[in-house]
Amino acid sequence: MLLEKVEAKMNYNFREIEAKWQKYWAKNQTFKASNQSDKPKFYGLSMFPYPSGAGLHVGHPLGYIANDIYSRYKRHKGFNVLHPMGYDSFGLPAEQYAIQTGQHPAVTTEVNIKRYREQLDQLGFSFDWSREVRTSDPKYYKWTQWVFIQLFDSWYNQKTDKAEDIHGLISFFEKEGNANIQAACDDDTPDFSAEEWASFSEKTKQEVLLKYRLTYLADTEVNWCPALGTVLANDEIVNGVSERGGHPVIRKKMTQWSMRITAYAQRLLDGLDTVDWPQPLKDSQTNWIGRSEGASVTFKVKEHDANIEVFTTRPDTIFGASFMTLAPEHELVSQITTPEQKEAIDAYMEATAKRSERDRMADVKTISGVFTGAYAEHPFTKEPVPIWIGDYVLASYGTGAVMAVPCGDQRDYDFAKHYNIPIPNIFEGVDISEEAFADKENTVIANSDFLDGLSYKDAVKKVIEALEQIGQGEGKINYRLRDAVFSRQRYWGEPFPVYYVNGMPQMIALEHLPLELPEVEKYLPTETGEPPLGNATHWAWDAKNNKVVSNEMLSQVQHDGHSELDSESHEGVYPLELNTMPGWAGSSQYFNRYMDPHNDEAIYSQEAINYWQDVDLYIGGSEHATGHLLYSRFWQKFLFDKGVATKDEFAKKLINQGMITGTSAFVYKDLDSNTLFSKGLKEGKNVIPVHADVSLVNASDELDVEAFKKWQPEYKDAEFVLEDGKYIVGREIEKMSKSKYNVVNPDAICEEYGADSLRLYEMFLGPLEQSKPWNTAGITGVHSFLKKMWKLYDAIEESEPTAENLKTLHKTIKKVEEDIENFSFNTSVSTFMICVNELTAQKCKSKSILEPLAILVSPYAPHIAEELWERLGHNESIAEAPFPIFKEKYLVESTKEYPISFNGKLRFKLELPLDMGKDEIEAAVMAHEKTHAQLQGREPKKVIVVPGKIVNIVG
C-alpha cells in the first residue's frame, strides 16, 4: 500500500497533471488578455476553423501548437499577449446536412463547436476564450453587415488613391458631372454633365451610383446547377459537372452583389512588399492579380459606326497585325458579321456555346475560328484588317478582342498558318518561317514605318505617343483580377442588410442591425427558383418601423408592379434580399474583431485597435492564398482608408504550416482467394493492396489480425499467411483522409501519451512549413523524454550548480531562444532532449538549474512545466515567469578540439588551448606524429589555420 503510494508520486502521471492544469487555467483565466497594459503587445493568431462534424485529426492542431508556443514564449518575455480563437461557423456542410436531415444548421453547428472546444481544450492551448467569435452569431455578423454597408456607401477615388464617401461623389456629379472624375467604375459607365445628372430620375441616379460603389449589384455570369438548385463556386465543379452528385452545370446570368476588389488591385500588389509572408503565397497572389503593362488600341470597323478596343502587351508590333480575333461572345460579332458569313458564324457560336469553359481550356490544340466578313482599319496604315472570331480569345480577359500579330505571338501564328492569313515579318534579322518570335529583349523592329530600327522598349514608348496623338489608344495596365461575386443562393450565411424599393437596393441603418437570418421550412431553393430565404414567410422590411415583418405585409407596389394599387395599410413594407453572403465574408475582419469582441457600438473601439494595431504572427494553411487572405487584405485596406483600421496590412508575418500526411497501411489480398499475405510473402503472388485502418497496426507494422477481422467482416474467414508468426502490413504516405483509413485522432494519443507528448511530437516531426508524414510510432521518443525529465525533478536540492550544469543550461537557453525566434520548433525539442540527457548524466539536482529549465520547456509542454514549477515551490502559474537570461560566460572554453584536415578531409582531432596563436597551432600540428603519418614525407604546399575553428593541410 505504502509502496504503491510512493510509486504513484514518482511516476509521471500525465492524465492527472494535464486535467489539473487545464482546469486551473480556465478557473484563473490565466490567458485572458487586457486591452490596457504598459507592456508591449503581441498578437498571435491562428486561422479559425470551420467546425466540421468529423472533428480534428492530428494535422489540424500543428499550426495552433506552433502559435501557442510562440505566444507563450512572448508572455515569458514580458509581452501582453492576445491569442484568441473562434469559429468560422457559417458554411456549406452544415447546410447540406440540414437539407438531408431537416436539422437546423445552427443546432448541428453548436454540437460541432462543442466537440471542437473539447478537443482544443484537451491540447492545453493558451487561448483567451473570453474573446471567442463565431461568424454565425448575430452579434458578430452585425459587423459583417456593417462593413458591407460601408462598402456600399463608398467609391474609389483614383486621384487620392483611396476609398471615399459616396456623398462626395454625388456632390462632384452635381457640380461638374463625371467627366473629370477618376474612379474605379464599371466599363459601361456613361459620361454625363452636371445638368444631365440633375435631370436624372432618382432611380437613374441610383443606377449610376451602383457603377461606382465598392459593393454593387450587377448582372453576372454564374455557375448554376439546376439539379442542386444552387450556384456553385469554380472549385465545386469538376470536369464540367458538380463535384457533389455529378450533375450538369450551366452558365447563367443572374443579378448578384459584387465586391469591387479590382479598385485595390495595385495596392494589393504593392502591399505584398511590406509584409513578411511566404514567397509562394506572395507569388500566387501576384499571379492571381495578374498585372500586365501594355496599351489599349482602338480599331475602327470599316463601314460600321463601331470601334473594337483591344489590349496588347506588345503595341510595338502593331505594324505586324494582319488580322483581329474576337471572342465568340464579343458584343460586336452579330452587328458586324456580313450576310455571307452569317451562317458560318452562327454555327460556330452555337458550337462554342455548347462547350463548357473547361472543355475550351482543356482543348488548346485544336485551332478553330470563322471570318466575320468585316474589316477593321489599321490605325496607322489605314489598311483593312480582317476580323475573325476564335475561341482561343477569352471573353473574360481584357476586352475579349485581340489584334493578332502572327509573327510575334505563337497563338496568332498558329491561327494564321491554319487559315492561310499572311504573316508579315516586322523583326529585323529574324526567321519566322517555323515559329513566332516572342523575345522582347532581342527585338529590333522593321517594316514598321516610324518604329523601324527601334528596340522593344523604345518602340512601345513611341507607338503609345503616336496612338495618343491620333486618339486611338493609350498606355494601359491590365489586371487579371475580377470583381468578386458576393451573393450565394444559400441559407446558412449572413443575410444582406438590404431591402428593395422599386427594384433599387436600400441599406438598413446600423441601429437596426443585425438583420437576423429568418427561419425557413426547407433549406432548398423555392419552386420558382429563388434562394432558400425565399421560403421564409417572415422576410419583409417595414421601413417605417424598421423591423422584419411578415411577407403578407409587402406593399402591393412590390407585389405586382402596379403602384396605383398600393395598399394604404401596408405602405413602406419592402422585400428583403434573398441571397446570403459567401463563406469569406465572416472571415475578412475577424482578426480585428478579436481586439474588442463584445463591443456593441462599433466593430471595435479606436482604443482597442490603437493598442493592438495588427496581427504580429498569423499561422494557417496555404490553401487560403487567393481567397481569404486576398479578401481580408482588401477589406483591411478599405477600413484603413475609412480610418477604422490603423494599418493597411492586417498581418505582419504569416506562416503556412505544412500538411501532415498519413501513413496508410495495406494488407495484400490474393486475387483468387480470400487469403491475405504478410508484406514479406507477397512477392510473386497475384495480390492487390487493401487499406487497413492504421489504428489496428502497431509500431512495428504488425497487424492486429483479430481486430482487423472484426473491423472488416468480409475477412472474418480469410486465411492470414504470417511471417515469423506476425502479419506485417505495407506502408505508404498518402493524404490524411477518412477514405484511406489513415486518419489519426488526437484524442486517442492524448489518452495514451498525453497532450504534452502530442505537442512535442508534432513539433519534433520537422520544420513547421514543410509537409511531413505522420507516424504515431515515433511518439515514444518524446514521451520517454518527458518521463526522463520528470525523473530529473525527483529530488531537487538547493545545491550550487557545477560549471558543467551551468554550461548545459545556458547552451540550452541560447539555442531554444534562437529556435523560437526563427520558428524552428523541431530543433528546440532535440535541444531539450540533449539537455535532459546531459543533466541526467551529470546527476544534476540543483534547483537553480531545474527551475529555469522548467520555464524553457513550458511553451512546448505547458502541463508538465506547471506541475514541476509547483513542485519547485511556486504558488503562481509558470505562464508569466520571466524567460531565463542567457549568459555567455558559462560557455567560455579554454581549449578546443581542433579538427585536422588534409585536403579538406578530416583525418584526426587535436585538443589545443584556445588562446594559442596561428603560428603556434601550425607548429603543434606539424609536430604531431599523425601529421607525419598522413604526409608520409611529403612537404605540405600550404597550411590553413583558422584559430578556434579548423586546421587544413594541403599537399
Added chain:
RNA sequence: GCCUUGGUGGCGGAAUUGGUAGACGCGCUGGAUUCAAAAUCCAGUUCUUUCGGGAGUGUGGGUUCGAUUCCCACCCAAGGUACCA
C-alpha cells in the same frame, strides 16, 4: 509550358555567417533486468573495406585551402497556375 518550394542513412530530420556531414528521435541488432512480457537501462547502427583506409548530401560541371551551404546546366518530386493577348 510557366512560377514556387524541395531532394541528406531503413524512416522523420540536424548542420543559423562556406569550416568535424548524419545531431536528436524512430526503427533495427546485441546485451542487462524479468518465470515471462511491458517498462527501463547499456552498447552498436551512412555505405564499403584486405580494418591501413576509401567513398559519400539528386546528376554533371565550376569557384575555394575547404561546398549539404555559393555559381552554371540538367534530372526528379510536391504545390500553385495556365490559350492572360
